[in-house]
Amino acid sequence: MRAPGRLRRSGVYAAVLALAAGALTTSAATAPPAAALTPPVGFTADNLTTYQTNGIVWALAEANGVVYAGGTFTNVRPAGAPAGSSTTPAVNFAAFNAATGAPTGCSLSFTRSSGTATVRAFALSPDKSTLYAGGYFNAVNGTAANGLVAINTATCSLRSGFAPNFGATVRALDVAANGTVYAGGDFQTVGGQTRRFFGAVTAAGAVTAWNPDADDPGRTLKVTPDGRNVLIGGDFFTVGGADSHALAVTDAGSGALTRAYTGNFIPSTAVIKDIVTDTASDGWYVAGEGTGGGSFDGRLAMRLGTFDQRWRDTCQGATQTLRVYRGVLYAGSHVHDCSTMGGFPNQVRKHLTAQSVDDPAMLGWLPDTNDGIGEPVGPRALTVSSRDGRDFLWVGGEFTTVNGVAQQSLTRFANTPDTGAPSVPAVSVSAPRAGEVKVSWRSSLDLDDSLLTYRIYRDGGSTPVYTTQGSSLFFSRPQLTFTDTDVVAGRTYSYRITASDGTNTSALSAAASVTAAASASPYQERVLADGANLYWRYDEAGGAFAADASAGGDGGVYMNVPTYRSTPAAVAGSAALSLNGTDEYVYSDRMHHYTSPTPYSVETWFRTNTTRGGRIVGYGNNIGTAQGHTSSISDKLVYMTDDGRLAFGVQVGSTSSRPTLTTTASYNDNTWHHVVATQGPSGMRLYVDGVAVGSNTTAGNRSYNGYWRVGGDAMPTAWPNRPTSTYFAGQVDETAVYPSALTAAQVAAHHALADTPSGPGDTTVTLTPDDDAYVNSVAPNTNYNDNQLASRGSTAYLSYLRFTVPAAPAGQVLKGARLMFRTSSDSTAGSSDSHTVVPVTGTWTESAVTYNTRPSLSSTVLGTITGATSVSTDHSVELNAPALGGALGSVYSLALTSSGTDSLRIWSSEVSTAAYRPQLVLTFGAE
Template sequence: MRRSRGLSAALALSLAGAGTGLGLVLTPEAAAITPPVAFTADELPTWQPNGVVFAMEQANGTVFAGGTFSAVRPPDAVGGAEQEAVNFVALDAATGNPTACKLAFTVGDGTATVRALAVSKDKKTLYAGGYFGAVNGTPVSSLAAIDIETCTPKAGFHPGVPATVRALDVTDDTLYVAGDFGTVEGQTRERFAAVDAASGALKPWTANADEPGRAVKVSNDGKNVLLGGDFFTVNGTNTHALAVVSATTGAVAKTYSTIPSNSVVKHISADATGYYTANEGSGGGVFDGRMGLNTDFSEKWRDRCLGATQYVLPYDGVLYSSSHAHDCSSELEFPDGKRNFFLAQPTDHTGTAPAPVDGFVRGPRKLGWHPTANDGVGEGIGPRVMSVAEKDGVKYLWAGGEFTLINGQSQQGLTRFASTGDVGAPTTPVASAAAVKPGEVQVRWRTSYDQDDSRLTYRIYRNGSATPIATVTADSLEFERPQASWNDTTVKAGQSYSYRVTATDAAGNTSALSANAPVTVPASVQAYPDRVRSDGANLYWRYDDTVSPYVADSSDGGNTGGIQVGAPALRQSPGAVTGTSTAMGFNGTSQQVYSDHRQSVGASFTVETWFKTNTTRGGKLIGFGNNTANSSSTFDKQLYMTNTGRLAFGVYNGTARTITTGLFETYNDNKWHHVVGTQGPGGMTLYVDGQNKGTNSATNSTPYAGFWHVGGDSLTSWPNRPTSNFFAGQIDETAVYPTALTQAQVKAHFDLAKAPADTVSKVTASEDTYVNQGAPGTVYGASSSLAVRGSSAYETYLRFTLPAAPAGQVLKAASLQFKTSTQSGAGTADTVSVVPVTGTWSGAATTFTTKPALGTTPLGSIAGVPDGSAVQNVELDTAAVSAVLGSSYSLGLTSTGTDPLWIWSSESTAADAAPQLVLTFGQK
């Protein structure tokens, strides 16, 4: 639209590491950018005008830009004096600097502008159209020919065009012209005309249109001309916005009737496989996107994204476009929201094209190329034109328009991108880790975003190691960043681990490490989450996340993470389920979580969540809608609360079908409640706290692609609509299933929420030191590192204040955790044993001479520790540790070899440095 403001992507997983049972997958060296994209998204320094660029062409390594401006200036980062440039500038494609070619396009009355440029096939002549009366003082009439070698206007070429010229295309002997004019050389030529390419003499070719012409393109075989614009008739024949006419006579060869009346064609381009149009509209029901045509001019696909497409440029199988696309819902891509000014997509579908929707085949899916811009000056359109130029073996994609920012940096009117030199790293992954049963940790992260790479390589590092334990590749786009995950199956019950993840693009640019994602592996199965996973949840948000804005999906194999809106309160405790799981708090006015990629919901499904509230304004607990952060216009499959605290479950299948709890069955009592809605072949059912609260016979709902919302989204026109669309209170353990759960399954979930769960205590050493046989009188109690060696001996001592077992629980697992230091050779090839300390000691006084006695029976051991700073775990004898719970207890670290182990002490400031005991308690 001219001024409009208003899928589950498959993860390609390549796994490597001990936890997968596969050998290491080596990622091959790749091109700088993800094929078939040919350019990076990194902007290059480019001189910039003080106005708008409307037209662009290139020849022999020089880029020509025309528009409405009076000067050009260096890139902001470079500085320097501006140069006069009157509506035209020629620039070196490789440097972005102005060339010696200077042309001034002027007019005696009004504002001169250059609106169209075209270069002859022999690259010797530049044609310019627009609204102007002279070029460097040579009289012309809105159409001129420039000798490229001498940069001078051809005085003999001056056809009289009395109104603005908006588009040009040229063959060996003919220049085709489109614009606002009604005559040329005093003869009737309405909006389209043809002149001799050498002399400018008017040709008899006639294609009269009733409204302005904006685009003209000669067919690949030279036999026809494609016309684009605002028109509704050409030569008296009905055809709106697009037509094909004879290249020799102008006779209409093909008409079009499917472009809405409020939409126009702004540009037409071609490659060997067909033709492409850029489209713009005003008002509702517009066609604002791109159209692909076959070589016979029939439509092959239509991309109906909203947001005024200005230009289309096919290059090496990719269609680059300039627009301000803000809503690609019709393409099952990003919903209405932010503007996207540059897009790239294949010129055609790979394999079989999708089935038509509303009579149109969707456009090819967007590719991972996404420079950013802004609306800018003038009409606030953003980028308007593009061109590819090559120099010294490097190809450059140039863009011009109204923008004043590129990739967040000040840059007006002109920018360029190269085919080499990708320097932008992906965003840092947001990672978390969780374990619901012994022997397995799920490491998951929101896929990163890279402006010119859609497939990224992720490396997972465990316990601070510099060597990745696994490598995963996954696809993501700026608007679609599904969760990726990897299961570590080499972990041990009762031990703690931490994970960090990096993202690397094909050029080798690597993000920072994610924040540490810690996890303790349970000693027994956690009943509630294990049952949710085994019952088939394909979305499971537990709300244990520690950072915004990502919500992890804990389902088994799911990839539907969530994005927080409005900063809901994290880690609200206690949660709905026994154990350490936490809830999320919502303010009832603006906060929600939405799923991070578009998907569809089948005829059978279940929505489930826990909530606690005392609100009297109601709100949506969970539902499905067609937008993300903005309110959805289509929405159902929802659980919501009325103002009085009643619960409703509803779908839409032509009418709203709802089930509501009884008049006096209210649940805004500030207690945790479990609510489930199911739909399947047997109809709909609403369950609350494990009990069936009502059914109906509705077995279907309106199919559409959308996003899950928790905590808020539109409820307009729904029965018993509450005051607020947003829920005020706490929400926990949200799950979605692709089946209708049975009443027995629902009741089991409700009951298991209160099942006993393991608890974990992490006890940091309260005192530590080591002794050195080589320095028998030296005290090391203040040292930031500790050492262990058999000969000559180093021994380490650690003191812990152990808690008593919680009431009704016993110790089920115990481990000692320490971290090797960063010094060279900190690891050891020897076996290190953990033994009880039987004598007394203090960090302030103990030396090798005064060291305490050690027990002879090891509590645990570790057979070799690799070099490199990393966290290590030593499993300890549970019975021995159980016997000393509730006391101050000391452990010693010894070995019998000659290779020393160096670890951090509690005095160190390194991350995860202090030695600690990890104690897991559970039911007897």
């Protein structure tokens, strides 16, 4: 359900969506300087050292720089202490210094003679001299007390004479300016008088006339700032006998209904867990917890003056607690699906979020806990406190980790300082045409800063050649792009990027290198000219980022480390991507919306010999994640059947109809094939290898927000000839999506330009070493001929590789050379140092070479390896092709050397997995 009218997307979310639409715009490049916290966020995402409890914290309150925690626990312990160690008794109640996170010494024990005692609610008197604590207990420090007590905050002692008697658990409390204490919970009597689930007592403890008379438990309540009404929330369906489910406004004196909420305003499957007010925004805010996809799990923003709805957050994820701080609504929940709001689809849970009080769009504040013990749902309570010149947001609940580190049930965040740096940018470089190097990167993530500043450094320089800004959120990390036009054809350039929030700066990205081209790829230029707004060429040497070569800026994410830079590729000058058919795929990092019957085209090259079929490319309503989330809605699919036939299908609306075109021929013959699927006003068309092979008149498909995926996603059994595997085993190359239905002539032209398998006129040769070995100065007489090679400067390692290099094909010359390798699984395999590739001028043999008999080396540097910092990762280095030209038609040796202290370890030709062995890739073309 949405509020009347149209939801506005303002602030961070709007900026992210704008950048997601393409490369950086002028407005983005001239945005205000990034700050340590992106306004209006008021707290950092850096959790502070805080004592822990050994059970659930249900309630928090603050007074005079002291934070009180109530719940179901028996002790507290320091941050970092494992459960059961260094404990201090604290029976369901503890008090902490807001600025240090350490106990204050205030100790009260809430117990029961039978059953499990718990503290569930706190409220402060207007002058903060009295803390009211409610729950399920019948004694405090041995003094009889049934469900509600008053605590003197100055002395940490019970206030004598205050002894109301609640018949069951008190779950909610608030105090009016006149001292009246309002309560909600499971009780049906107060002081012997009938008060079903809501009741109130005076500051002296006498029962008042306030009697909403609900039919089910109360979970939360709040006195309006003017004192005239009490906002109540819970499980109830009636108040005073009148319909008003889960939410109502009652008169502060009598409890009579001031405003009921009927119909499906709060679905019958939802309850209300928290209510807070904020006079600055004339608002009150409501937290919902529901069951099922059509329920209410998010937040409501309501008006204090009229009690009408201002906006509604329909994310799924059981909101438990809310607090407002300087115009921002902070929430504890386990939000996991905001697709009904145009946000992120179902994925891993997030437990702490923020949004403006004026707009439901998510802000860039995302520290996180886990679900923890109990139900489990994570955070249960929030409060804000000030002390020693800083403000603190305290979080209590049932979690056992905070930001990935062990911390149980309590944590806190401050308004300053921000110490967390953004993530390192993931960079891809290409040379798309003469005089250009294109540097693309996936925008970084900072848990409290959505607007970041990026600086690009070239060739190891200390002064950036380009500086820009961009916004991102965890579910939308747009591709950003810089085109370097100060380049010379044939020269190799390397680039590194940092991300900064204005205070903290990430490490430099791994160096990404490319040789400037003398001309553009004819295939690429035709794809771009025909309007592709997503174009993945799969030329990355490793990492998780798939650059979009189009102006659409729709970068992709590689999942589960596919095999990069497979050869031969479908198109000259490009590499291909190998997928294992089990869990490897690529997904779009940007949400799209297709409204039927908007035309589109999907194009890709593939090569396979699978007999299990698979989903080659398609559209679905979920992104891919490490948690394995797949789409519940899919269409616009190109897939292969078990017998190698190709199919193109759509879903018509939300019906079960899935019109599908299927070829009669099979294409699992392990050669490259070109497939294009189009849909427009005239219907569906399927082309294979430049020729139309099927068509129908279906112009409609399903309208929804979604993401493109290559290599795999869910496929319901309703799809015709559904393959055994929904993941594709084989190679893919040159995937493109267009906002139009390509014509037959355009499709034929694309196929002709590729001239598979290696491109128009070019020849690609991939060589593995005839011999390889390494030597070690610490063991100068030992020969190392095993499944790894190594390079290091101090206590030196050197490696040698020998190749039989063919002569150039007739009429062609060596145009490019690249050494490809994979770092080993050894924990020290990655290296932060650079390593050079040089010719070997002396003689050596694989079985006998040692450090003392090592061959002499040339001073010529053929290429430099940088950024190979990760283990079990594919990398490559461009080599100086002209320098290698003289080795054609001979046996030729290369060496890996370094002057640094950090060793590099790579798999050798002896490793059992062929795909991990080193490769020398040579590209020949016309003179």
